[in-house]
Amino acid sequence: MNDFKLKTELFFGSRALERLEQMPYRDIFIITDGFLESSGMVAKMAQHLPAGARYQTYSNVKPDPSQELVDEGVAAVEAARPDMVIAFGGGSCIDAAKAVLYTCCGRGMAKPYFLAIPTTAGTGSEVTNFAVITRGENKVVLIDDLLAPDGALLEADFTRSVPARITADTGMDVLTHAIEAYVSQDATAFTDAMAVKAVRTVLSDLPAVYRDGMSMRSRARMIEASCIAGVAFTNAGLGINHSLAHALGGRFHVAHGRLNAVLLPYVMAFHMAEQKYRGPYERLAGELGMAGADELLRAVLDLRQTLDIEHSLSGIERIDALEFERAISDMAEAAMHDRCTLPNVRPVSKQDLVNLYRDAFRGLSF
Ligand SMILES: NC(=O)c1ccc[n+]([C@@H]2O[C@H](COP(=O)([O-])OP(=O)(O)OC[C@H]3O[C@@H](n4cnc5c(N)ncnc54)[C@H](O)[C@@H]3O)[C@@H](O)[C@H]2O)c1
Numbered sequence: 001m002n003d004f005k006l007k008t009e010l011f012f013g014s015r016a017l018e019r020l021e022q023m024p025y026r027d028i029f030i031i032t033d034g035f036l037e038s039s040g041m042v043a044k045m046a047q048h049l050p051a052g053a054r055y056q057t058y059s060n061v062k063p064d065p066s067q068e069l070v071d072e073g074v075a076a077v078e079a080a081r082p083d084m085v086i087a088f089g090g091g092s093c094i095d096a097a098k099a100v101l102y103t104c105c106g107r108g109m110a111k112p113y114f115l116a117i118p119t120t121a122g123t124g125s126e127v128t129n130f131a132v133i134t135r136g137e138n139k140v141v142l143i144d145d146l147l148a149p150d151g152a153l154l155e156a157d158f159t160r161s162v163p164a165r166i167t168a169d170t171g172m173d174v175l176t177h178a179i180e181a182y183v184s185q186d187a188t189a190f191t192d193a194m195a196v197k198a199v200r201t202v203l204s205d206l207p208a209v210y211r212d213g214m215s216m217r218s219r220a221r222m223i224e225a226s227c228i229a230g231v232a233f234t235n236a237g238l239g240i241n242h243s244l245a246h247a248l249g250g251r252f253h254v255a256h257g258r259l260n261a262v263l264l265p266y267v268m269a270f271h272m273a274e275q276k277y278r279g280p281y282e283r284l285a286g287e288l289g290m291a292g293a294d295e296l297l298r299a300v301l302d303l304r305q306t307l308d309i310e311h312s313l314s315g316i317e318r319i320d321a322l323e324f325e326r327a328i329s330d331m332a333e334a335a336m337h338d339r340c341t342l343p344n345v346r347p348v349s350k351q352d353l354v355n356l357y358r359d360a361f362r363g364l365s366f
């Protein structure tokens with residue numbers, strides 16, 4: 001039996017913020033990061049809180065949120081006992097809020113309404129039952145329907161200030177979610193439809209937003225594509241591209257989307273090398289009006305180049321060659337056990353993952 005779930009209600013389009021103004025909550029707790037607070041974006045969003053509402057802010061979220069930070073957030077939310085929690089920020093803020101609420105409610109706190117407002121067009125975390133928390137050197141993927149926000153509000157204007165580099169990284173995360181969801185063993189006709197829409201949007205609109213951050217039509221399409229890809233992958237799952245990226249990110253602290261982007265062609269080529277696993281890529285290419293899977297791979301490579309993304313992991317400054325070689329076996333082991341590996345289109349061994357890391361480090365020509 002297959003199922004398709006979307007627990008989260010979506011507010012989007014030109015008057016989405018009016019929905020926030022009309023919400024029946026008065027004790028609001030905002031989970032965000034220091035940049036969004038100090039840049040005035042939190043205050044700008046707070047202008048749209050319901051009349052008479054009080055709000056407090058926890059703004060200590062850092063990229064790839066740690067367990068320690070989650071524990072700090074739990075103490076703050078338990079002390080505040082809000083009737084609504086708003087996660088305002090990129091995937092790191094939304095994931096931190098998910099883990100905070102999950103813990104608070106597990107400890108008996110009455111569940112507040114949970115609204116996610118993304119400020120990057122990338123993770124789709126506003127609609128997923130996933131949260132990624134860093135424990136020591138490991139990024140741990142939590143998957144539980146209780147993590148999914150009650151509401152997601154998409155307002156492209158909140159992504160206007162995202163710098164080009166982060167626009168590229170987060171946009172490539174959308175592409176990776178959509179491709180992994182499409183080729184996943186758990187994909188269905190419903191998730192395929194959403195994945196195709198997201199891939200098409202990224203290929204057409206991401207270069208435009210990268211070139212010109214003020215192209216708001218493309219930004220609006222990208223924030224929708226990010227959410228659509230999130231709906232696809234929360235139902236279909238992801239694959240080893242994410243598992244490999246999680247293990248690398250926990251150790252080398254490189255942006256999640258950038259790691260996905262560098263790894264993607266290597267993972268696609270590994271899957272496509274066997275006829276049996278090439279099928280979904282051929283079908284996806286066909287749905288996009290391309291001649292075949294090779295053209296899709298070429299489109300991914302071209303897009304990466306347009307976005308000035310490194311071709312190999314060795315091109316990323318933070319990844320030291322010696323440290324990489326020392327860590328490779330542990331990273332492959334962690335990736336094998338990552339929950340994203342389960343629905344991967346092709347069964348993998350630890351050695352396959354080691355080989356993929358080596359290929360992506362050296363850089364192959366395609
Ligand atoms: N839960 C999920 O389903 C899911 C899926 C994919 C990734 N993730 C996780 O999400 C995290 C990555 O999230 P992300 O890629 O959105 O980045 P992020 O949340 O880590 O933010 C990256 C940087 O962008 C800045 N930023 C955010 N919004 C901005 C804006 N509007 N203007 C200017 N700067 C802005 C932040 O301050 C931060 O410095 C990782 O931890 C990753 O593992 C979660």
Ligand SMILES: [Zn+2]
Pocket residue numbers: 123173176177242256260
């Ligand atoms: Zn991702």
